[in-house]
Amino acid sequence: MKFKREFKFLIKKKNFKFKxxxxxxxxxxxxxxxxxxxxxxKLNNSMIKSKLLIKTYSYFNFLTNGLDLKYENLYQDFNTNNLIFKHYKIKNLIITDKNNLSIIKFQQFLNIIDNKYINEFNEDSLLDIFYINLFxxxxxxxxxxxxxxxTQLLKIN
Incomplete structure (x- = not known):
């Protein structure tokens, strides 16, 4: 509830339209x-992985300003390469550390809105939000x- 009040205050301060x-x-x-x-x-998955003793590695690809998630498992490899958002870098939004993945905090979300979307609220900014949701x-x-x-592997074992 506190977050919502802060958010409303920020919007009113910027004379933002209600719609x-x-x-x-x-x-x-x-x-x-x-x-x-x-x-x-993710938590459920990591608990099952710890039972199956499967290692997971995640790392940044700073050259492309993207995030490479590589899961080196006993049974399959998943690759996600070169994810880039239009107006800001993904490395500012997502922090990876092996099995922990913490995504956008409320304050960062407010900063993004404060810096970009309130100043110029147009189709491009909506597309960025769409890409984040898609990701x-x-x-x-x-x-x-x-x-x-x-879970299927766990049932077999």
């Missing part, structure tokens, strides 16, 4: 829900798929 505020709030909550589900599946959905599906494989 745009509603849209941004919907976008924020959709991203928040995606992250919540992603974290649950999160893709990772969510990927983690869910890996989770299914791991």
């Amino acid at each position: 745009k505020f509603k849209l941004l709030l919907k976008i924020y909550y959709s991203i928040k829900n995606l992250i919540k589900y992603y974290k649950i599946i 999160l959905y893709y990772n969510l599906i990927l983690e869910f798929y890996k989770n299914l494989i791991n």
